[in-house]
Amino acid sequence: MGDAAREKELHLVEEEGSPEEWASYLEDDDVIYATTQIFDALADYTRFRILGALTTSERSVGELQRLCGVSQSAISHQLRLLRDRGLVTMRREGQRSIYTLADEHVATLIAVGLEHAGHWPE
Amino acid sequence: MGDAAREKELHLVEEEGSPEEWASYLEDDDVIYATTQIFDALADYTRFRILGALTTSERSVGELQRLCGVSQSAISHQLRLLRDRGLVTMRREGQRSIYTLADEHVATLIAVGLEHAGHWPE
């Protein structure tokens, strides 16, 4: 396996970047705020389950409602928040609204979070 | 550079894991809840700045107070939450309490979050 192939397989290489690359963001208040907004979107049980369900496949509101076991209204409200924050996108398909993860970034954050929580000290 | 050296350098390889590895966590409610608790800890402006300051070096409460520009009480309350969630550890050093990131996991989450927010679509 050559270097290029390996870099492609280990795709988080370009996701994290070096400390030099992101450390400067710690002085940019706008980036900090934006980051907390993303984490906040991931910090609710219902929203996280919605996003988790969307890592497998795009889904309609009704599907998400069944998968997450909360009311249609609650799902819809949370989807609006996720859409406003740019974590999901929506398209109409007949009567249904189909939601999709907006970005591989979202799946990466979910993966890293789960992975770390799975190994969490306590 | 050999395989072992490369694997060590690209340390996120073992951080994210494959989809097969973390996808099962999406069916474990306890892991999901634990994950949201971690994201929640990172989802507040003050707390995120505290953690960001700790990526550089361990710091006393007073230092954090100056760096984050909020009251001593506010810092202390937030540090307690971060300690309760296992994101930071504390040790006494004379009159001072010195706080440290509990884990490389925390630095990784900060890095990934910042990186992604820095590139966020909108």
Added chain:
DNA sequence: CAAATGTATGAGCATGTGTTCATATATTTG
């Protein structure tokens, strides 16, 4: 031990959040 410094904590308050309930807005079908 008293004073000074550094940190922690509880109460209280203003604000934010996630849900439900009722209702409005699509979209398809008869």
Added chain:
DNA sequence: CAAATATATGAACACATGCTCATACATTTG
């Protein structure tokens, strides 16, 4: 167009959250 289905939205409410203020606790120093 009327009825049925799917989704969105606003109001209201219970609860959580982050701060301040006052005060307690801890540690060093005179």
